[in-house]
Amino acid sequence: MQNKFILGITWVVLLLSLAACSDDVDDPEIENEEELITSLYLTLTDQSGGAYAFTFYDLDGDGGDAPVMTTAPLPANSTFTASIELLNEAEDPAEVITEEIEEEDDEHQFFYIVSGANLTVSYDDEDDNGNPIGIKTNMTSGDVSTGTLQVILRHEPAKDAAGVSDGQIANAGGESDIEVSFPIVIQ
Amino acid sequence: MRLLLVFISLLSTVNIRAQCELTITGWVTDHHNDESLEYANVLIRESGQGSTSDSTGYFEIGGICPGEYHVTVSHIGCTPEEVLIRISKDTSITVYLEHHSEMIHEVIVEGKSSLNSHTEEKKEISEVQIRQNTGLSLAELSATISGVSSLKNGSGLAKPVIHGLYGNRVVVLNQGMQQAGQQWGNDHAPEIDPNSVNQISVIKGASALRYGSSAIGGVLSVSSAAIPLEPHLHGHARYAYQSNGRGHLINTSIYQGKEKWKWRLNATYNLRGDVSAPDYYLTNTGKDEKSILLQLEHTLSAKTTVDGVFSYYDVNQGILRGSHIGNLTDLNDAIIRDVPFYTADSFSYSINAPRQKVNHTLSKINLLHFFNDNQYLRINYGNQINNRAEYDVRRGNRSDRPVLNLKMIANNLDLSYHHESDLHKWTIGLQNAHRDNTNNPGTGIIPLIPNYRMIQTSPYLIWEREVADVEIEAGIRSDIRRLQVARIDPVDNDNILRSVDHYYNYAASLGAKYHPSHAYDILLSMNLAKRAPEVNELYSFGLHQGVAGIEEGNENLNSEQSIKALITQHIDIKDKVWIELSSYYQHIRDYIYLNPQSEPRLTIRGAFPVFKYEQTNARIYGLDGSIAASISDRWSAHMGYAMVRGTDLTNDTYLVFMPQDNVNLSIKSYVSNDIIKNGSIAITPSYHWRQNRLTTEQDFLVPPDGYFLIDMSVNTDLSIGKSNWNASLTISNLMNTSYRNYLNRLRYYADDEGRNVRLVLQYNF
Structure with missing residues (x-):
């Protein structure tokens, strides 16, 4: 009697397992990548109002189409005011990421690392603790030369570590949200 | 392992005496060679009465009242045994202890x-x-x-x-x-x-x-053992402290086993803060862990039993803050530092991003039915729900929003029928697995793993035969798998790609064990199996934090095909020296691995190396061995060694993440007296060689140097009055050596854990 009952259960279980449901898997929701940074615009303005634009954008994010970079030659022995803007242009209208950085200015710092070219960069802004942010800078070009300008944005750097407030990245730590290297031509 | 070692023979005497004049007598014997065990301690837990066995292993305890008693028998170097006896007349018992267990x-x-x-x-x-x-x-x-x-x-x-x-x-x-x-x-x-x-x-x-x-x-394999038949409520309460991370853990287990119903309840709470390397804290490595497990067994009839398990596990685990990096430059910066970024000056229990929050619920019910002595059927149904949320350090107060948020629901239905005759044993079974994985929306990041549903049906057949001193097992299995995937197109993020893949795989195995005598046995096994590629190998796409690499799945992967041969030998030299030697060789065709691509990918966050899942042919072979020796009643020694070699045959290079060779030696001394039962002290030095079998292109950093560690442990059982306790003190990395382990992915950032003193105290009731 009990054996028959158990065999009955077995058949039910077997039938159930053969009739395993096969409805479709749910589609993933398309995520709104609010944190995505697609574009960097670094604009240098000389004293006579001439503008020099350095841009880097990758509108479809990582992968897909290759990113696009534009640069401009800089005049020798000049001083510039510079400002940087980060955008998420995958959104329409584009989202201004720089605003988010201004809101959390104590957690962010831009670093400008020059190699080869005769160009010096100094910070022209500060957060509530008196440490630099690097959205606004002053730049000075020297004699004719070529090289690179690397722009790095660090999230949660140690701003109080040695040299960091002077723009030296070595002790900063943190995560790089931006790292772009522009070729520089001073003529 | 808990072999049924206790054999009780109840010898009755005719006359029932007056109250509290009964006697328990008995013999204590070595399970392995039937020799008498002298100086074994016999204790009646309820009354505290006790005795010690003489040179013939005989003991006698008088003046006992009628009733039910738990009798504990312990001997130096043996696992203590406890038996429940009901005494209404003079009683004699024989207890077999497993010596040097x-x-x-x-x-x-x-x-x-x-x-x-x-x-x-x-x-x-x-x-x-x-x-x-x-x-x-x-x-x-x-x-x-x-x-x-x-x-x-x-x-x-x-x-x-x-x-x-x-x-x-x-x-x-x-x-x-x-x-x-x-x-x-x-x-x-x-x-x-x-x-x-x-x-x-x-x-x-x-x-x-x-x-x-x-x-x-x-x-x-992890499971709950059958609950013993024990009508009284029993269990333990355990507290453990660890100095490194200032961890506190409490665990309790209670069980009761009556004829019809048996149950066990187990609960754990574990809280630990930042652990530390010898020279600094590993900031944000705390852990908060809880678990509960309920086990039930019900005997429906002499032929049928039902058992079930419900368990819930929850953990919130921090990940070293200094290991959270943005790109390859950050990784290189982290590598050249001695002390990781974000190392705090003080200890903390707080767990911040990056962290993982995971919970897992398991429920299962199992039915076992004997048609007769030789035939039985097993039906097992189980359900599991797994939630995993991973949090990274994010901009704009988003650190409390997970970057990865997955929910997996799995159902398993297994059926097996067993038929035994004098010589043969047959098992025929069918396993069904259904697994559903969903990305919970709202992460703000394109998922690394797609949504998928996997259904697998696996019939199998196993034949076993035991003839004299040879045991043989052979079997075949088939896995029929359907994998249905829906994912966001990595090129056009507004588009959903859907696909269905089918895999028809098989496995076969043949094993034989020859054991001509108590002193020697040899085991040979050959296994052939095809493994279907998993969903991450096929479809993962995205940045893998921690290693600063972009991982790309490959939807054209085939199943891997593995053949593995293993030989294990055991030698027992006069019950004084035991040797185990195991060697294996495995060949995997179409081995799936992450191959670093030559061109890094340029992004606005810098350049990232790209790793693609590709296939090659691989060979793995190795050797594990151990030797244990009983030097005297008070001393023993144990040595273990393991090596493994992995080769990528197609590209003529090494396989990554192979464990380094290691050797350890343990010297143990046993102590026992009236209060300290079954005490031991052991010192275990070990050496881990450097992993030299790796080329510089295969990793960001050369593997760390070899290292030498010393561990120490003191263990004892204590009888204080009528109560029964276990205590142990373990010190790992006794010398507080700074080292890095090749198989610890945090080796790029920080040293491994420093000295850790762990104290475990358990009360048994």
Whole structure:
């Protein structure tokens, strides 16, 4: 009697397992990548109002189409005011990421690392603790030369570590949200 | 392992005497050679009365009142045994103790059990070892077995590596079902509390038949043992402290076993703060872990039993703050630093991003029905729900929003029929698995792993035969898998790609064990298996934090085909020296691995190396050996050695993440007196060689140097009055050596853990 009952259960279980449901898997929701940074615009303005634009954008994010970079030659022995803007242009209208950085200015710092070219960069802004942010800078070009300008944005750097407030990245730590290297031509 | 070692013979005397004048007499005997054991302590727990055995193993306790008593018998170097006896007249008992059980355990393969194969290489971690190592994670605990290592992502986040393979190639069995978690992630630990269970075993020569063809590396099995028939409420309360991380753990287990119903309840709470390397804190490596497990057994009739398990596990685990990086430049900056970024000056229990929050619920019901003595049927249904949320340091107050948020629901339905005759034993079974993985929306990041549904049906057949001193097992299995995937198109993020893949795979195995005498046995096994590519290998796409690499799946992957041969020998020299030697060779065709691509990908966050899943032919071989010796009644020694070699045959290079060679030696001294029962002190130095088998292109950093560690442990059972306690003190990394382990992914950033003193105190009732 009990054996028959158990065999009955077995058949039910077997039938159930053969009739395993096969409805479709749910589609993933398309995520709104609010944190995505697609574009960097670094604009240098000389004293006579001439503008020099350095841009880097990758509108479809990582992968897909290759990113696009534009640069401009800089005049020798000049001083510039510079400002940087980060955008998420995958959104329409584009989202201004720089605003988010201004809101959390104590957690962010831009670093400008020059190699080869005769160009010096100094910070022209500060957060509530008196440490630099690097959205606004002053730049000075020297004699004719070529090289690179690397722009790095660090999230949660140690701003109080040695040299960091002077723009030296070595002790900063943190995560790089931006790292772009522009070729520089001073003529 | 808990062999049924206690054999009680109740010899009755005719006359029933007056109250409290009864006598218990008996003999204490060595289970292995039937020799009498002198100086064994016999204690009646309820009354505190006791005695010691004489040179013939005989003991006598008089003046006992009629009633039910728990009698504990202990002897130096033996696992204590407890028996429940009902006394209404003078009674005589014989107790068999397993002498040097630890050593035997360390070197002798698991005994027979009707549900497990005889011809596979299986190693168990005893309940005593689980208790003494309270505080270790499941993978760290399994790594105490020779030939098993753990791939770590800092403290507590570890996954088992068996014979050089891990992740998708090692099956974790939780209560008999494949653990349904996100096993693909190298930083995803099995979601199981080792303190909640009492049977942990590793099967190295994985006979894929019973566990599915993913088990080409091996199997780590975790389960609750059958509840003993014990009408009184029993259990333990345990507290463990660890100095490194200032961890506190409490665990309790209570059980009761009546004829019809048996139950066990186990609960654990574990809180630990930042652990530290010898010279600095590893900031944000704390852990907050809870688990509860309820086990029930019901005897419906003499032929039918039903049992069930419900368990819930929850963990919130921090990941070293300094290991969270943005790109390859950050990684290089981190590598050149001695002390990781973000290292705090003080200790903390707080757990911030980056962290993982995981919970796992398991419910199962199992029916066992005997048609007669030779035929039985088993039906097992299980459901698992796994939630995993991972948090990174994010901009704009988004650190409390997970970057990865997955929910997996799995159902398993297994059916097996067993038929035994005098010579043959047949098992025919059908396993059904259904697994549904969904990305919970709202992460703001394109998911690394797609939504998918996997359905697998696996019929199998196993034949076993035992003739004189040879046991043979052979079997075949088929895995029919349907994988349905819906994912966001990596090129056009507004588009959904849907696909259905089918895999028809098979496995076959043949094993034989020849045991001509008590002193020698040899086990040979051959396993052939095809493993279907898992969803991460096929479709993962995105940035893998921690290693600063972009990982790309490959939807054209084929199933891997593995053949593994294993030979294990056991030699017992006069019950004084035990030797185990295991060697294996495995060839995997179409081995799936992450191949670094020559062109890095330029993004606005810098350049990232790209890793693509590709296939090659691989060869793995290795050797594990151990030797244990009983030097005297008071001293023993144990030595273990393991090596593994992995080669990529197609590209003529090494396989990455192979464990480094290691050797350990343990010297143990036993102590016993009236209060300290079964006490021991052991010192265990170990050496881990540098992993030299790697080219500079295969890693960002050369593997760390070899290192030498010393561990020490003191264990004892205590009888204080009528109460029964266990205490152990373990010091790992006694010399507080700074070192880095090749298989710890945090080695790029920080030293491994410094000295850790762990104290475990358990009260048994």
